Amino acid sequence: MFQTFFQSLLDVLQPETIAIMLVGIAIGFVVGVLPGLGGSVTLALMLPFIFDMEPVQAFAFLLGMWVVTATTGDITSVLFGVPGEATSAATVFDGYPMTKRGEAGRALGAALLSSTQGALLGAFFLALSVPILRPLVLAFGPPEFLMLTLLGLTFVVALSGRNVLKGFLMAALGMLVALVGIDPQEGVPRYAFGQLYLWDGIDIVPLVIGLFAGAEVLQLMLSKTSIATRTADNISGIRQGVRDTFRHWTVVVRSSAIGIGIGIIPGMGGSVSQFIAYGHAQQTSKHPERFGKGAVEGVLAAGANNNAKDAGSLVPTIAFGIPGSVGAAVLLGAFLITGLNPGPEMLTTNLNITFSMVWIMVLANIVAVAVSFLLIRQLVKLTLIPGTWLVPFLLVLLGVGAFTASNNINDIFVMLAAAALGVVAIHWDWPRVPFLLAVVLGGLAERYLFLSYSLHGWSWLTTPSVLGLGALIVFVAVWPYVRAMRRRGKEPVPARVETKDNDLTGVGK
Amino acid sequence: MRRTSQFAVALTALLLTACSTGGGQTSSQGDEAPLAGETVELVVPYDPGGGYDVYARLLAPYLEKCLDATVVVKNEPGAGGLLATSKTFVAPPDSLRTVLTNTVGVVGSQLADAPGASFDAAKFSWLGRVSAEPxxxxxxxxxxxxxxxxxxxxxxxxxxxxxxxxxxxxxxxxxxxxxxxxxxxxxxxxxxxxxxxxxxxxxxxxxxxxxxxxxxxxxxxxxxxxxxxxxxxxxxxxxxxxxxxxxxxxxxxxATLDALMNLSETGRSLAGPPGMDPEQMAALREGISCALGNKELLAKAEKQQRDVDPLTGDETVNVVNEALRAPAEFTELIK
Missing domain, CATH: 3.40.190.10 (Periplasmic binding protein-like II)
Known part of the structure; x- marks a missing residue:
């Protein structure tokens, strides 16, 4: 197996394959930076070009392109607060406030390097999991998925820090929005008001864009200044960002693990795991109150997670032909075009191709990040452009980004409504992340609850894996209070309980 | 500062070009093809990556050649494919909007009187069938x-x-x-x-x-x-x-078996809005038949293990009408 592993590196390093991969990387780079043009749509557009390619070349082209979009999508998120990809939305939460503070270089350094680290960890996991790929995918079913979404929702409330009640109410509002659309079980439209657009529920992309980017652009319009009024020394900023990824390495590792885990689950969708990773990073941070205001751990969690997730979503694709995300679904088409059958063959006769995917993920990310680092200085200068110059450009990005989600004009209205909600939330200091997370997870929780019941009756409630996850949920919910009480017993109560020290794992920093 | 704003302008320009590809190209190229130089929309009612998307993207380049027109593939997911179909039903007859429908779903939901089936499948301008896999x-x-x-x-x-x-x-x-x-x-x-x-x-x-x-x-x-x-x-x-x-x-x-077989015969078919201009419809029907007969397209489809089983526009109309005549015992089952 080891010989095959290194032989496949040589396959990837063939001059022709490398050239094809570089073309893929270049396309992925631009697509990732531009909001709206999604990685999966571009993959679908490029599919016709692989008809005459060898399998390894085809994957060098497509996979190279796809993993790079996840990395460079973070650049737009950090600089303009507009997610370059739907999967880069969580990078906005802290990356954009850092840019406003003048720390764009540091935020970009952290986002890009953590992306690469996430990709490396994901690729490492993919290579390691080859022998157990198939049992691994089948070990989890709807009951376990349900418990994972509940765990995510528990993080939501903990996310709101000092304002648990405000966070809870925003999450409840999010759950209500999640109810819009056809119910997954009986096919009955809910709160659709006769509008077919609302049948699929509220799309996450225009919601994220409006809630975060839209609200910020409106503020920029009113303030008439540039995004950042000053920038710190770029080079030292980048260095600091790079150092941050090592200083907070536990955040990077754990967020990658979350990404891999959720990527493996078909149907959880690529945009969910970033929020769960972000929530977990805040929950375990010593300074959860800094999140949303420019905490570098938030950037690291989002960056590492979203590249690791791609590797995770390849696991069920390779093992069973069951894609873990939309992007992986398009890649599945590439399997068929190049004459490969996902399944046992990928782990025996075509093992070299499976391993070549691991190498492609690693190499493509390294190339993309190296190029990005060369460009950071120029990119950061963009944030010094006066708002009056930048706003029209950003408005185009917002509109295009929201519209291309499903080519429907109603997406623009959803985006505008979300922007209004975002402005209100900022003004009266209500947290936006719990709302967004509840919209995403609410629908999934409902789906998996019904599926668990129709597949297993109530017996699923007592399976060991569900009980274990349930215990973890209770622990996550109760631990901050236990910790606070214990501390109160030991030492005089501080006037403000600001630093909720609730490091879950006890690993610390 | 000047350099950076130039960069922003360049980025915007790049973006605008990206948006406008496939926009209106109306330069007429003589009168040999009735739709020459026009832009035909080929709508996929699902996300990229699925079977409908694969068929549409396979068909588009050959349809372009046969029509001498620009063919733009557009994904409009929503309501299990019914959103794009309903939008086509109310589109202007001359809009050159075509949709690759999940005709089993479209006819089935009409038979079952499902909420959201706000169209009459018999009234679409059926342009041809691409495939009908059993x-x-x-x-x-x-x-x-x-x-x-x-x-x-x-x-x-x-x-x-x-x-x-x-x-x-x-x-x-x-x-x-x-x-x-x-x-x-x-x-x-x-x-x-x-x-x-x-x-x-x-x-x-x-x-x-x-x-x-x-x-x-x-x-x-x-x-x-x-x-x-x-x-x-x-x-x-x-x-x-x-x-x-x-x-x-x-x-x-x-009777129930026949109804089920008739329904699956409708397969993946192309539809335009009701009341399409007969000349436009004839041109589109001919173009689709021409594209689906292309050897290169058939070879590519076979490589992807995708059946191509074309029917002409008229034949598609017959198949759809046959499926719509399902007996009551069948429609009761799928309600």
Whole structure:
């Protein structure tokens, strides 16, 4: 197996394959930076070009392109607060406030390097999991998925820090929005008001864009200044960002693990795991109150997670032909075009191709990040452009980004409504992340609850894996209070309980 | 500062070019082709990556050549494919908007009088059929059911999986047990055929009915075992799998079987808005026939294991009307 592993590196390093991969990387780079043009749509557009390619070349082209979009999508998120990809939305939460503070270089350094680290960890996991790929995918079913979404929702409330009640109410509002659309079980439209657009529920992309980017652009319009009024020394900023990824390495590792885990689950969708990773990073941070205001751990969690997730979503694709995300679904088409059958063959006769995917993920990310680092200085200068110059450009990005989600004009209205909600939330200091997370997870929780019941009756409630996850949920919910009480017993109560020290794992920093 | 704003301008320009590709190109190139220089929209009612998307992107370049027009593939997912179809139903007749419909779903939801079926399938300008793959019933390779007869003799309900009411999977899973008289239940709510298959593979459910091209990769990898081809004729890809002709249904179910077969005959078809200009319609129909007859297209389709089984516009109209005439006992089943 080891010989095959290194032989496949040589396959990837063939001059022709490398050239094809570089073309893929270049396309992925631009697509990732531009909001709206999604990685999966571009993959679908490029599919016709692989008809005459060898399998390894085809994957060098497509996979190279796809993993790079996840990395460079973070650049737009950090600089303009507009997610370059739907999967880069969580990078906005802290990356954009850092840019406003003048720390764009540091935020970009952290986002890009953590992306690469996430990709490396994901690729490492993919290579390691080859022998157990198939049992691994089948070990989890709807009951376990349900418990994972509940765990995510528990993080939501903990996310709101000092304002648990405000966070809870925003999450409840999010759950209500999640109810819009056809119910997954009986096919009955809910709160659709006769509008077919609302049948699929509220799309996450225009919601994220409006809630975060839209609200910020409106503020920029009113303030008439540039995004950042000053920038710190770029080079030292980048260095600091790079150092941050090592200083907070536990955040990077754990967020990658979350990404891999959720990527493996078909149907959880690529945009969910970033929020769960972000929530977990805040929950375990010593300074959860800094999140949303420019905490570098938030950037690291989002960056590492979203590249690791791609590797995770390849696991069920390779093992069973069951894609873990939309992007992986398009890649599945590439399997068929190049004459490969996902399944046992990928782990025996075509093992070299499976391993070549691991190498492609690693190499493509390294190339993309190296190029990005060369460009950071120029990119950061963009944030010094006066708002009056930048706003029209950003408005185009917002509109295009929201519209291309499903080519429907109603997406623009959803985006505008979300922007209004975002402005209100900022003004009266209500947290936006719990709302967004509840919209995403609410629908999934409902789906998996019904599926668990129709597949297993109530017996699923007592399976060991569900009980274990349930215990973890209770622990996550109760631990901050236990910790606070214990501390109160030991030492005089501080006037403000600001630093909720609730490091879950006890690993610390 | 000047350099940076120039960069922003360049970025904007790049973006605008990206948006406008496929926009209006109206330079006429003589009068040999009636739609020369026009832009035809080819709408896919689902996300990229699915079967409909693959067919549309396969067809587009050849349709461009045959029409001498620009063909733009556009994904408009929503309401299980019904959103794009409904939008086409109310589109201006001269809008050159065509949609690759899941005609089984469209006709099925109209028969079942489902909410959201706000169109009359008979009124679309049907332009041609691309394919109509027969459905295959399959179980997991390690299932206790080795043959279709094992399934038929089961006393405990067979658990079928389906994405949602109104889907092709759902219609078939509701009708088939009735035809053969065995107990069954359909578990709906999966977010896609892939997650539904995962439930069969893990043993949580028993059987899954999917069109042959979606079922084939699982069968060839050895994960799924095909038990029945829901067609009257065998299929080249699965020559040994029994058909409904080999295993006749219970007595008195002929009308229901015919209705189910008629429905699956509608397959993946192209429709334009009602009341399309006869000249435009004739040009589009001819262009689609020309593209679907292209040898290169057929070779590419075969490589992807995608059946191409074209019907002309007129034939498609007949097939759709035939399917719409389903008897009441059939429509009751799929409601």
């Amino acid at each position: 459905n295959v019933l399959a179980v997991a390779a390690d299932s206790e059911f080795k043959t279709f007869d094992d399934l038929r003799e089961s006393t405990k309900p067979i658990r079928f999986v389906a994405t949602g009411p109104g889907s092709n999977e759902h219609v078939n899973s509701e009708v088939l047990p009735e035809l053969y008289g065995f107990p069954a239940e359909t578990i709906t709510g999966f977010d896609g055929s892939d997650s539904a298959r995962a439930a069969v593979l893990s043993g949580d459910a028993d059987a899954h009915i999917l069109p042959i091209d979606s079922q084939l990769d699982g069968i060839e990898s050895g994960d799924m075992r095909p038990l029945l081809l829901l067609s009257e004729e065998p299929h080249d890809a699965l020559p040994d799998v029994p058909t409904v002709a080999d295993l006749p249904p219970e007595q008195g179910q002929d």
